[in-house]
């Protein structure tokens with residue numbers, strides 16, 4: 001408004017008669033009252049309940065013990081409810097622990113919760129979150145996920161890796177057979193074999209630096225759970241430096257980067273020597289990703305992007321499967337009746353052939369129930385990878401403001417007596433009675449692979465990498481616990497990182513039973 005317009009406005013105000021003036025004042029008062037009411041109702045929207053917050057640290061002290069966080073969170077949820085607010089240092093977090101609330105996050109408001117928070121560890125390790133698992137929800141993420149699904153993770157592609165699985169797990173059995181009667185660290189061997197399978201499927205061949213890469217990834221997944229100082233005080237950069245965490249992650253990143261650089265260079269050199277893939281039957285994931293580097297029009301991938309995706313496939317793919325095999329073996333050793341029942345089934349199905357391959361694996365109904373039960377009680381990723389709420393919305397009637405970190409406790413859901421009879425007992429038979437527990441993320445009390453848009457894209461590959469080795473271990477060997485240990489003493493302690501592995505390796509004595517194929 002210029003000076004002339006302002007004075008005209010004042011003159012017109014003075015010109016108002018008494019009636020109009022009263023009307024104007026009344027409108028003004030009404031407007032203020034409405035505004036107040038609106039603000040009032042905003043502050044009245046319920047915040048999720050949660051434990052009392054201490055100054056500066058909020059609720060961090062509740063995680064000071066060595067208990068895995070998903071255990072602590074379940075206990076807190078039983079007191080404060082299935083939608084619970086926590087203050088982790090500076091970060092507002094909401095923990096979801098009921099099927100109803102999980103459904104709202106993973107289905108009703110799926111797109112709004114398809115974002116991930118940026119964590120210090122993944123920011124450094126995953127080249128600025130350019131991998132699938134931590135890329136912000138959007139076009140880049142969508143296209144990468146599509147490429148990996150088509151080239152590596154579709155049912156058809158997973159079937160095409162059958163010879164890799166059969167070969168590698170046969171090697172595992174050969175090694176175990178050579179140790180018959182001796183005490184072996186089964187956990188370690190399973191880990192090596194699953195990562196061999198994932199590497200060959202992804203890279204087209206094994207890498208000499210396998211062991212070094214496994215150890216880098218293992219340490220990285222321990223750090224990436226989002227509870228470290230740098231992730232709960234993101235604005236105070238000094239904390240992550242002084243705590244030594246940043247240095248540790250940078251060192252891991254440097255090592256992983258060196259290995260990935262060698263892998264890519266080696267791949268390019270081999271391709272150049274074999275006349276640009278012509279002698280290859282099919283292109284592997286690196287070949288396909290390199291095409292997007294060399295000439296991608298709609299999606300151009302840098303070499304760092306490539307490394308980030310390869311690292312993703314390796315870390316998401318191998319540890320989850322080997323952890324599941326490890327837990328399944330431990331549970332069966334703890335429950336000899338279940339071990340025998342699973343062995344009887346495998347032996348009955350494969351005795352006609354004399355060895356295990358993937359031809360009849362679909363007939364192993366009971367073993368599939370064992371795996372299902374194992375993923376209920378020991379989901380390898382017990383707190384789904386963290387989500388971030390994009391726009392404020394309500395879950396179970398509670399307000400979740402934008403940018404709140406959201407954690408879904410899949411482990412707590414799988415052990416909740418509201419959804420499961422004898423929830424703490426390992427009972428594979430339960431799936432012979434109920435059909436509700438599939439892996440697709442539509443029964444929200446059972447979500448070992450997550451749900452919604454961010455559901456695990458590697459489900460078929462992961463399950464194939466679990467079923468075959470378990471069948472082979474059961475078919476070819478009998479298993480004895482060390483030093484006359486009683487089955488009930490098999491220890492089930494967990495560590496915590498992104499994946500919940502068994503804390504101690506599984507030491508067991510194999511007794512070789514049936515000859516292995518040549």
Ligand code: HEM
Nearest residue numbers: 132133316317320381384385448449450451454456458462
């Ligand atoms: C038993 C095996 C596996 C289990 C239990 C498992 C479980 C999970 C879970 C719980 C998530 C988080 C989902 C969410 O946030 O809702 C996830 C994400 C993911 N998984 Fe798996 N996974 C397995 C195997 C694999 C394999 C074999 C691969 C690939 C080689 C893979 C690749 C991924 C990727 C890339 C993501 C991130 C998806 C995204 O953010 O869009 N997983 N997985």
